[in-house]
Amino acid sequence: MQDTCFSSYRTYHGMARGKEVQDSTMDRLGFSLVDYAVFAAMLGVSVAIGLFQSLRKTPGPSSVDNFFTGGRGFSAVPVGLSLCASFMSAVQVLGVPSEAYLYGFKFLYMCLGQSLNSLITAVFFVPVFYRLKITSSSQYLGLRFGRGMQLLGSLQFIVATLLYTGIVIFAPAVIMNQATGLNMWASLFSSGIICTFYTTVGGMKAVIWTDVFQIVVMLFGFIAIYIQGTVLAGGPARVLEIAYNGSRINFNDFGIDPQQRYSFWSFTVGGTMVWLSMYGANQAQVQRYISCRTERQAQLALLVNQVGLCLIVSSAATCGIVMFALYSTCDPLTAGKISAPDQYMPYMVLDIFRNHPGFPGLFLACAYSGTLSTVSTSINAMAAVTMEDVMKPWLIAASQRKQLLLSKSLSLFYGLGCITMAALSSLLDWGVLQGSFTVMGVVNGPLLGAFVLGMFVPATNKLGVFSGVAVGFCLSLWLAIGSTIYPPTPQVMGVLPTSDSQCLAINSTLNGTAALVQSPSINEDYGQFGLQSIYSISYLYFGALSTSTVMLVGVAVSYITGPTKKDSIGPGLLWWNLEEKKCDASCQNLKEETTVSILPCKKTHEPSSSTLSLTLSLTQINTLLNYVSSLYSHFDQVHDHRSSKN
Structure with a gap:
């Protein structure tokens, strides 16, 4: 029974994807007008x-940001x-x-x-x-x-x-x-x-x-x-x-x-x-x-x-x-x-x-x-x-x-x-699930590694992340191509047995194709090069391997060529440095009343010419600080009100 399952699985990999089903049973199964109407x-x-x-009509003028984010609402x-x-x-x-x-x-x-x-x-x-x-x-x-x-x-x-x-x-x-x-x-x-x-x-x-x-x-x-x-x-x-x-x-x-x-x-x-x-x-x-x-x-x-x-x-x-x-x-x-x-x-x-x-x-x-x-x-x-x-x-x-x-x-x-x-x-010639997950693992896996390095490893520099992405992508692409040319056997993948013991008839043409595909020459070929165990790795691991490779290579190259200094990284780019950006929303509310940059949200107390786009008088600064204070008080009241409701 297990051989039956494996032969049918090999048959699938040996047939063209566009091949028409030749069994008469499928011909009797079809859509009615009602089915097409529902579709x-x-x-x-x-x-x-x-x-x-x-x-x-949406509030405010039409813009590119609204088109791509729906107005963030x-x-x-x-x-x-x-x-x-x-x-x-x-x-x-x-x-x-x-x-x-x-x-x-x-x-x-x-x-x-x-x-x-x-x-x-x-x-x-x-x-x-x-x-x-x-x-x-x-x-x-x-x-x-x-x-x-x-x-x-x-x-x-x-x-x-x-x-x-x-x-x-x-x-x-x-x-x-x-x-x-x-x-x-x-x-x-x-x-x-x-x-x-x-x-x-x-x-x-x-x-x-x-x-x-x-x-x-x-x-x-x-x-x-x-x-x-x-x-x-x-x-x-x-x-x-x-x-x-x-x-x-x-x-x-x-x-x-x-x-x-x-x-x-x-x-x-x-x-x-x-x-x-x-x-x-x-x-x-x-x-x-x-x-x-x-x-x-x-x-x-x-x-x-x-x-x-x-x-x-x-x-x-x-x-x-x-x-x-x-x-x-x-x-x-x-x-x-x-x-x-x-x-x-x-x-x-x-x-x-x-x-x-x-x-x-x-x-x-x-x-x-x-x-x-x-x-x-x-x-x-x-x-x-x-x-x-x-x-x-x-x-x-x-x-x-x-x-x-x-x-x-x-x-x-x-x-x-x-x-x-x-x-x-x-x-x-992939199955739809394997094909889609392989693409995501091969291409998006290295990209994920770049984001992880950027957010969680301050020492990562430009050369390090470029090197990591290049090596990670090449590794995952090699694995994907190798597993496609030399696919693992059903036994290795763990395909469970199926049976056709009570079928009335078996398509003779399909069986003939299966006999051709069952030739062991393919398995013998890639076994000679010792790559069978590598190409047989589950496709679910492709992304993990590429992401890990990007991180290892990126960190190593960064420390060898000179790590990035933490002070040179802009605010909000490291995950644990997010507190500096929390007040951006409050500062956004002030944009219409003043042209003060959002950079004063950083924990500094002495404004300078680099952080103010206008020269403000002491009275204006005092007014601005009072406004920010009242705004935070308002947010706290709203939060307390919602918490009491919950």
Whole structure:
């Protein structure tokens, strides 16, 4: 039985991603008009939200900052749900159930890694970005290490986001084509164009409120699938019994072998670092933190995000276990009814809802909701990075109207770029979940290391961080390429056995392909070079390895070439130095009444010509100090009033 599972898994890696499913059973499963109507309604609502936000009047004049941050006036709940939806794309909707099906319920440990990530981000990263009042996360690198590092960070983010978004758009388009007959290129271009449209016209407000709608659609889709699948399998007790007998209830997997694809340690160590690279310093998420009305709301948004992440991951993994209970004796991949593990979920939905029109359409809406959310987030973030880090210095004399028009043009440009990358993604032979996490680990992992060095290691200098990022990126890229050319065997990864013992027929063409792919020559080739153990490392560790390498190399080079003196680092750039920036909000309120620089917020008592842009009389200074004192008293009263209410 185990050989059957491994041969089918090899078959998947040996087949072209665009290959049509040849089994007649899949041909009988398809969408009805009701299903397409449900799917179209979801797309229509997404477009309507974008139009509404573009036509809705907001306080104050339209500006680039409002376009990218929504006016910095959001509360925790919508931002938290948007944070959650941003990376809960069709990659997770389709990938997590199939991974749980093949590797077991231990996939729930991913929630632990996500929780650690949310805690670290809320405590260490959000305060820095929020109090600096920046729009682009790469602006921090510019303040800490200079313009060159800022541009490098922006470039790395754009490359990673384009690659990731290409996978997000292309993978579900191919899967839906193979599972439902929906034209692949039509679905690819329609999803890309719709995202580009509502992001371009509505900006961050459209992205956040559309994300809220789409996360609700995703949850309802999973709930419907779980209920129907559990009923057909014989109830929750029967599902657990079958899963236990099939070794899918495997929470006691604490093995430390880094070659094992999933274990407690790969999820908590590797998984935490992958998610931290996506949340800690990723522009797409930082843009949401700073769109909150207060720092406290930004931190609460991460808590809301964590609840949403756990709900979606646990729902998706549970659906994977229900799927195993339904197909424990007739695996669709082994039987030739599907051609790739990522098609498990679409096949199951079409199978269990064949007599319930509308529900398959809800699943398609669920998958594409995740795609639309991720793509819209990526487009808006790339436009913000390009505008703030690259073009802003050249647009000092340009009006807000011209800058806003350019920002929207950038959104349109990157939308078309994402569609192009989706077409090029067909060249990759990764599963959707592995592909997306590998891209984030390889490119964003080194970038995370640069932010950690900047915020927590004062001695780090420019040469040190450049050297660390270069070495870390080369290491992770080498591992990713090596694992793609010489993939680990299913035995090494820990794929659990499946069975086709009660299938009525097995596709003969598929079996013929499997026989060809099972040739052991590939394994023998890379075993000769002694690199098998290195290339077989779980993809979840790529980000952790690259981030650690950046930190080690960066610190070593900095101390060898001359560490940065702590006094030369600007206020607010080190995590423990945030107290100096706390009063910036109060100083912002004074901008309209005086042109005093915000630098007097530092703990100094003797103003100088470098800290005052005007020469103030003693009376004016006394008035200013009284105003600041009354302002702090007012804040304390408001805080006490809110505390008494709570």
